[in-house]
Amino acid sequence: MSYALVTGAAKGIGKAIAAQLAERNYHLLLVDIDAAALTATAEQLAAQYHVHAHTLHQDLSQPDALLNVTTWSSIYHDELSVVVNNAGYGLNGAFEQLTLSEQFNIIDVNIKAQVGLSYAYIPVLRSFPKAYLLNLASTTAYQTVPYLNIYAATKAFALSFTRGLRHELRHSTVSVSALSPGSTDTDFVNRARMGDHIRSIANKFNMTPESVARIAVDGLFKGKAEIIPGFTNKLNAWLPKFFPKFFVERIAGNIYEPREKTGAVVLTT
Known part of the structure; x- marks a missing residue:
């Protein structure tokens, strides 16, 4: 049985991806x-799927x-x-008001860790007849988002x-994919102390972590370049x-500009 490594695996999308991999009989390395x-x-996950975690x-x-x-992991x-490089987070607030x-x-988390782990594990993945690397992006990757x-x-x-x-690995045994989810129904909204205006918009378009993960893992094993779960998220991308x-910046700015509370709002993927 093979192993899968997932970062940001304790909750949300990372946990759901780990569950999908365990369901496919992968042992788990969770960070x-x-x-x-x-x-x-x-x-x-170990009890539910009878795998090592x-x-x-x-x-x-x-x-x-x-x-x-x-x-x-060696x-x-x-x-x-x-x-699966899933770990990542963000801060909602004006650039000059955040430290x-x-x-x-x-x-450091969203870029340096993803690049470093990709660099470290590609030689490991190359040793298999077929291997997979999934990096987490977001529908926010397709536009500028003030605040x-x-x-x-x-x-x-x-x-x-x-x-x-x-593209660089296209002739190797390693299939590389990007996952770009949109609004997902995790508890990051509560941890983020998001304003009611953002919550109300997010609630209209939320997907469950389980549905995002199912689409993500299916797309990964099908070798898709970009995986955008959900029709609405595809439109947003x-x-x-x-x-x-x-025009796009104005709309995004109106959504994410802090209103009810001052200071930073923490968002995690």
Whole structure:
């Protein structure tokens, strides 16, 4: 039986992707910053799907994160054929009102960790007749999003990076895909302290993590370049290119501009 590694696996989409992989008889290597939730997820999935689920409590923004993750997973590399770079988060607020360290931290997790883990695990994945790498992007990758500026920019990077990597590896045994979900029904809205105006819009278009994960894993194993779950999300990803950028930015800005509360709003994927 093969192993799959999933970052950001304690909750939400990451947990649901891990469940989909366990249902397909993959043992699990699960990484997350939330130790308690990660342990609970591992125990649940191991009992439900009768697979091994190993955990690593790790903040991927830390300088030693890449070394820690790869050292921990190294004893499983002979069986590790799926890697899912799911971890990521964002801050909702005006650029100049968020601290620089907060915004650099977003870049560390959403970009540096994804690039580093991709670089580290591609040689491992190459050793299999067929292997898979899934990087998390977002529907925000397809447009500028004021007040979610750094987050959206990192997701645009993730999408471009993943497509370029896919082309470079097109003659190898490694299939590379990008997952671009839209609004998903996880508890990040409560953790984010999002304003009522954002909540009401999100609630109209939410998908469940389970439905996103099912589409994601099906698309990954079919070798799709970009996986955008849901018809509405596909529209949100592709329609902006048919309108003037200032118009799209104005709409996004009206949605994400903080109103009820001041300060940062934390969003996690």
